Amino acid sequence: VVAFNIFSRVSKSPTNPNVAQPSRSFDVADLLDGPIATRCASVPDRASLDEKLRQAYFWIVNNAIISPHYDIEYNDKPPTRFPVGDTKRTLTLPTAQSYSSYVLLPLLTFATRSKCLFVGGPGRGKTASAILMAILAGYSVKQVRRAMQHGHPQMTIADLLGNPLPADMVSAQSMEDIRIAWRSWLPMRVKIIDEYNRIPTRTQSALLTVMGDNYAEVLNHVFECPDAAWYLTANDDAGGGTYQVIEALRDRIDVIVQALSFNPRFLGDLLLRIEEDAKPEEAVPRDIIFSEDEVTQIGKDIRKITIPKPIRRRIEFFASQFELFEAAGDQFEYMTKDTARLSQVDWTQITAADQGRDRLKDIGCQTRNGLSVRNLMTLLKFAKALAYFRGAGEVGLEDVRQILPFVLNDKLHPDLDADFFALPENGVFRVDALSWLRHLFDLSNDEFNRLDLDRNDPVGDLGSQFDAGLDGLSERDTKGRLTEIERLIAQHTKGRKLYGHLYDDLLKLKYLHQRYTNYLHWLGAR
Amino acid sequence: MPVSAPFGEVLAQRRPEFNARALTMKSRVQGFNGGAFAVFLEQCIDPLIVEIAKLDRDRVAQCVDAAYDIGLELMAHGLGSVSPKAKAIEKMWQMIIPSFAKVIAQDPFECLGMMTNACINMEANRDLRLNDWLLSLGFAANNVATTAQLQAVLKLTAWRAGAAHFRLGALAAGATLPAQIACACLGQKRDMAWSDFQANFEKDPWWSPDERARTANFCLSVGAFAGFGGRFSAPPIVKACPAGFYVASGPQYYLLIADVYGATFHAVPQDVFTHQRDIEIINPPRLNGSELTTADRKIDVDLPKSGLALSANQHTIAVTSPFSHMIKLYPRVLR
Numbered sequence: 001v002v003a004f005n006i007f008s009r010v011s012k013s014p015t016n017p018n019v020a021q022p023s024r025s026f027d028v029a030d031l032l033d034g035p036i037a038t039r040c041a042s043v044p045d046r047a048s049l050d051e052k053l054r055q056a057y058f059w060i061v062n063n064a065i066i067s068p069h070y071d072i073e074y075n076d077k078p079p080t081r082f083p084v085g086d087t088k089r090t091l092t093l094p095t096a097q098s099y100s101s102y103v104l105l106p107l108l109t110f111a112t113r114s115k116c117l118f119v120g121g122p123g124r125g126k127t128a129s130a131i132l133m134a135i136l137a138g139y140s141v142k143q144v145r146r147a148m149q150h151g152h153p154q155m156t157i158a159d160l161l162g163n164p165l166p167a168d169m170v171s172a173q174s175m176e177d178i179r180i181a182w183r184s185w186l187p188m189r190v191k192i193i194d195e196y197n198r199i200p201t202r203t204q205s206a207l208l209t210v211m212g213d214n215y216a217e218v219l220n221h222v223f224e225c226p227d228a229a230w231y232l233t234a235n236d237d238a239g240g241g242t243y244q245v246i247e248a249l250r251d252r253i254d255v256i257v258q259a260l261s262f263n264p265r266f267l268g269d270l271l272l273r274i275e276e277d278a279k280p281e282e283a284v285p286r287d288i289i290f291s292e293d294e295v296t297q298i299g300k301d302i303r304k305i306t307i308p309k310p311i312r313r314r315i316e317f318f319a320s321q322f323e324l325f326e327a328a329g330d331q332f333e334y335m336t337k338d339t340a341r342l343s344q345v346d347w348t349q350i351t352a353a354d355q356g357r358d359r360l361k362d363i364g365c366q367t368r369n370g371l372s373v374r375n376l377m378t379l380l381k382f383a384k385a386l387a388y389f390r391g392a393g394e395v396g397l398e399d400v401r402q403i404l405p406f407v408l409n410d411k412l413h414p415d416l417d418a419d420f421f422a423l424p425e426n427g428v429f430r431v432d433a434l435s436w437l438r439h440l441f442d443l444s445n446d447e448f449n450r451l452d453l454d455r456n457d458p459v460g461d462l463g464s465q466f467d468a469g470l471d472g473l474s475e476r477d478t479k480g481r482l483t484e485i486e487r488l489i490a491q492h493t494k495g496r497k498l499y500g501h502l503y504d505d506l507l508k509l510k511y512l513h514q515r516y517t518n519y520l521h522w523l524g525a526r
Numbered sequence: 527m528p529v530s531a532p533f534g535e536v537l538a539q540r541r542p543e544f545n546a547r548a549l550t551m552k553s554r555v556q557g558f559n560g561g562a563f564a565v566f567l568e569q570c571i572d573p574l575i576v577e578i579a580k581l582d583r584d585r586v587a588q589c590v591d592a593a594y595d596i597g598l599e600l601m602a603h604g605l606g607s608v609s610p611k612a613k614a615i616e617k618m619w620q621m622i623i624p625s626f627a628k629v630i631a632q633d634p635f636e637c638l639g640m641m642t643n644a645c646i647n648m649e650a651n652r653d654l655r656l657n658d659w660l661l662s663l664g665f666a667a668n669n670v671a672t673t674a675q676l677q678a679v680l681k682l683t684a685w686r687a688g689a690a691h692f693r694l695g696a697l698a699a700g701a702t703l704p705a706q707i708a709c710a711c712l713g714q715k716r717d718m719a720w721s722d723f724q725a726n727f728e729k730d731p732w733w734s735p736d737e738r739a740r741t742a743n744f745c746l747s748v749g750a751f752a753g754f755g756g757r758f759s760a761p762p763i764v765k766a767c768p769a770g771f772y773v774a775s776g777p778q779y780y781l782l783i784a785d786v787y788g789a790t791f792h793a794v795p796q797d798v799f800t801h802q803r804d805i806e807i808i809n810p811p812r813l814n815g816s817e818l819t820t821a822d823r824k825i826d827v828d829l830p831k832s833g834l835a836l837s838a839n840q841h842t843i844a845v846t847s848p849f850s851h852m853i854k855l856y857p858r859v860l861r
Contacts, residue, residue: 026783026792028681028695034643035603036596038636272553 037285049298050391053111056136056288057389060103064132064280065125066269069260072099072402074390087428097390105257105406106133106231108385110190110290111298114378115211115230115252117196120259122235127194128281129259130231134190135284137229138291144192147185151198153242157206160199161186161216162223180221186210189228189292196232196249198242204249211252254378256409258434298388305384306394310454315379315400317453318444321363321500322412323370327354332510335503337369348417357497359419363443364500366420366436368413379407397445405437412437447501458488459505466512470519478520485513529572532579536590537567544594555602562606566597570619574638577627585631592634596642605646614649614656615642622660625667626676633673644680648687652757653748653790659687662711669707678703682711688788693731697724709735731785731841732857740860742823748782748789749775751851757791758851765802766839772799773853784842784855804837811836811843811858818845822859829854 032038073079074096082091109116110133118126127148134144149160162182172178185191193199199207210216211230216223232253234245272278290298307315327350328340340350347368359365382403387395414421414429414436421430429436448454462485470478489509492502529537537544552558571593578589597606605612623630623641630637648656662683670676678699685696700708705720712723714735726733734740750756758775765772770783772794779799780791811820816831818824820843827834833848838858845854 026691026695028685028689028692028699031644031647031681031684031689031692032640032677034646035599035605036635036639036643038639038643276550 037287049294049301050388052288052290052294053107053298053389054391056290057099057103057107059285059288060107060132061100064284065100065103065129066262066266068263068266069100069102070094070098071101071260072104074098074398074402101406102129102257102259104386104389105255106130107136108382108389109133109231109255110136110229111295111389112254112302112381112385113189113227113229113295113299114254114381115232117253117256118231118233118259119256120235124259124262126233126259127192130192130194130233131281132284133229133231134188134192135281136288136290137190137295138289139188139190141279141281143188144190147188148192148194149183149185151193151195153198153200155199155203157203157218160203160206161210161218164219175220178219178221180218180223182216182218182223186216186223186225189226189295191228191230193230193232195234197234197245201243201246204243204246208246208249208252211249250410251372251374253410255382255406257406302381302385302388305387305392307380307383308394311395311397311400313453313457313460314397314445314448315376316504317448317501318404318441319371319376320504321444322367324364324498324500324503325350325354326357326498327351333507337367341369347415351415351417357499360423362499363420363440363447366414366418366440368415371408371412375408375411379404382407401438401441401445404441405434408437409433412440459508462488462512463508466515470515473519475520475523478516478523482513482516482520485509485516489513529568530576530579532583532586533567533572533575533590536575536587547594547598551598551602557604559601559604559606562612563597563601566600566606566616566619567594570616570623571597573620573624574627574630577624578631581627582631585634589631589634592638595635596638600642611646611649614645618642618645618660622663622667625664626670629670629672629676636673637676640677640680644684648684648689651689651790653788654684654688655788656687659683662686662713665713666707666711669704669710675703675707679707679711682708686712686787689790690731690785690788691783691790691792693727693783693785693787697727700724730857730859734786742860743825744857744860745825746784746789746855747852748784748791748855749773749851749853756851761848761851762846762853763835764837764844764846764853765799766805766807766837766842766844767802768805768839770839770842771837771844771853772802774799775851782844782853786857789855805839807838807840811838813845818843818856820856820858825856827854 073092073094075094076096079095080093082093083089084091106116106118106129108114118129120126131141131144131148134147135141139147160183162180164178164180168178193207196204196207206216210225214225214227216225273280323336323338325337325340326335328337328343329335340347343350354365357365379400383395383400386399386403387393390399392399410433414433416430420426429439453460462481465481489506492506492509496502548560548563552560571590574593575586575590579586600606600612600615605615618641623638626637626641645656648654648659663679666679666683670679681692681696681699682703685692689696700711700720701724703711703720705718708720709715709718709723712735714723718735723735726735732744749758749762752759757778757780759778760776762773762775764774764782767781770781773780773782773791774796779794779796781794781798783790783792809821811818813819813827813834813836816827816829816834818827818836827845829845829847830849834845835847836843836845838844841858843856843858845856846852
């Protein structure tokens with residue numbers, strides 16, 4: 001008897017009809033695919049794993065997580081907007097397929113085997129979402145529940161990683177003789193740490209090793225963990241847990257997702273679950289369970305998604321805005337926020353000395369730090385993942401714009417004393433970090449457009465020229481290029497204020513100058 | 527509700543359970559049509575249960591379970607009203623499904639599910655001939671013994687009813703069947719080895735085991751004016767591609783796949799059409815006025831010669847005219 005199951009329905013393909021099909025192929029099994037969920041419905045092949053991922057997404061939003069918040073908005077034509085309330089905040093009705101970050105980001109984390117932190121008040125489904133992700137990886141509910149690590153103030157390293165066997169502790173003649181009973185969660189490909197900010201600091205360090213380096217160590221014994229997707233939950237990501245989360249651990253987290261409030265208009269769905277005693281995590285359809293190979297393949301496919309040069313340039317331009325801190329260094333290379341931070345000098349004191357620029361116009365003045373390499377790598381990886389999820393062959397600007405706030409949340413720290421936040425219209429950005437980050441990217445793009453860098457990028461041209469290689473470059477041509485670099489530096493610095501992107505351009509020109517100079521010396525020494 | 531005794535007994539024995547299932551679906555689906563569901567039980571499920579009861583009384587309860595759940599699922603999808611899809615499903619359940627009782631009794635949910643899904647898909651595609659498909663299925667019913675065979679029969683008969691895009695998949699499915707059933711699905715009574723069928727069909731989409739189909743003037747006309755129920759709002763323009771032809775008509779763009787059993791159109795983005803270049807073929811056909819010369823014959827195209835255009839791929843020639851909304855398809859070579 002086939003049990004009638006209210007959660008059994010998986011969205012019919014294509015879940016995103018606008019997805020460009022790289023090559024049209026027809027599977028006769030589609031003939032037998034339809035509203036009746038039979039065993040023989042077409043099994044997704046490698047090429048349709050993105051479709052399977054979308055089906056998983058839609059199953060979760062339609063059945064498992066009652067999350068009506070479509071905050072990742074896409075438009076293929078101008079959307080209808082409504083100003084609402086005294087503040088005239090905008091309610092937008094997106095015109096293209098849009099997504100709920102609370103489901104999408106964990107799913108992209110699953111697909112890329114990254115690390116996701118759920119934040120939000122108690123009872124909002126953070127843990128339930130994490131459990132669902134583990135079930136997508138093929139684990140049973142029982143396995144997942146048993147393997148989930150619950151942070152608590154007495155949690156020891158042994159609780160987290162494993163114990164030496166007591167008998168061995170007595171009889172062992174050397175450390176090698178002591179066998180370790182490793183915890184069952186370590187070999188899993190989805191790892192869940194509930195309330196990670198309740199873990200004591202020392203145990204957090206052990207967790208950092210597992211998260212960062214993928215191995216666990218107890219008494220000189222090492223357990224190599226497989227690549228895994230990590231889900232951590234915290235009621236408050238701003239340090240409101242029992243223990244302050246160590247910075248290195250926070251930095252290992254790739255994306256932060258906020259569990260938004262429940263809309264009581266959907267109370268009927270909750271009621272149905274009570275009446276039916278239905279638990280979505282126990283009814284995940286087989287069709288949307290991913291094998292280990294499939295997740296590996298998805299990872300490979302995501303890496304193949306291209307980021308076109310014009311998009312990359314805009315990311316470069318955005319990232320260039322934040323590190324410069326003119327007052328922090330005497331030598332050109334050290335004029336950075338990192339230098340200021342390492343000096344331990346009071347931030348307000350140094351910023352007071354940073355004058356000369358338009359601090360409202362310079363978006364770099366809105367932050368206390370710049371972007372790390374890890375942040376940028378995560379941004380690129382998740383932008384690719386989002387494009388893959390949407391069925392696109394390459395990353396679009398909107399993909400970057402939509403994913404960026406979730407990656408840089410808690411990474412790019414606002415300087416709340418900055419002039420920008422003092423303006424009444426920007427007051428909301430002091431609270432709403434995601435909107436601030438997206439606004440920041442918009443401002444950066446506006447500046448990029450104003451400078452017409454899409455069409456006029458002499459530093460980029462010089463970089464491309466250098467990337468073409470030095471083989472066969474004559475002494476005369478090398479000198480010509482050196483002159484060109486010096487001319488460009490003179491042009492860029494003459495009577496102009498120093499902004500973040502200009503700073504990085506000048507450093508790039510210095511780099512090129514140095515490389516050509518060395519080459520010139522080498523030519524002379526031959 | 528006047529249903530047969532075997533069906534009525536199962537419903538009566540487990541009335542609370544069946545009612546609970548219907549209520550759950552009703553609470554889940556807005557506008558759930560209880561009346562239509564009752565009609566489905568009476569007119570669509572009952573004829574099958576009668577046949578099952580004749581074959582094996584012990585299998586009745588399981589078949590009722592499966593058919594009942596499928597009925598509910600169809601209602602949840604709005605397929606219980608008077609829509610063309612609902613009519614097609616009704617027709618299939620009443621006329622065809624009872625004749626497959628033997629195989630359905632073994633694996634009721636799977637068999638009924640895939641037959642129903644296939645029916646929905648056949649009806650949804652205007653290029654396919656639903657009635658022909660049902661007819662072919664009816665002829666094949668007696669020989670089908672297993673779920674796997676039923677699956678292959680559904681595919682093969684769908685291809686024969688015009689699903690040209692499923693040709694290779696259907697041929698592969700045919701290879702899993704006893705030759706007699708596979709040949710019967712294509713309307714062939716003679717005992718020809720399926721491997722020969724398959725080899726010929728794979729080599730040439732216009733090959734036909736039926737000698738009568740291979741006439742010099744064989745032509746498949748597809749498309750037609752939207753105002754008369756066809757597909758095109760403007761005379762189509764075609765570009766050949768290895769899979770078939772890309773077609774532009776007004777703001778619409780399609781991939782056209784054709785073979786001896788029919789042709790199907792599949793929407794494609796505009797840029798796919800725009801970027802398609804003519805493919806190079808050996809010994810291309812020529813148009814001289816309205817006379818089409820191929821490698822092995824001359825054909826009079828019954829269209830005004832002014833503005834006639836042709837495009838050809840490895841197997842097929844497509845002729846279009848600014849005065850017609852049809853595309854005329856000819857096999858390049860008669861075999």
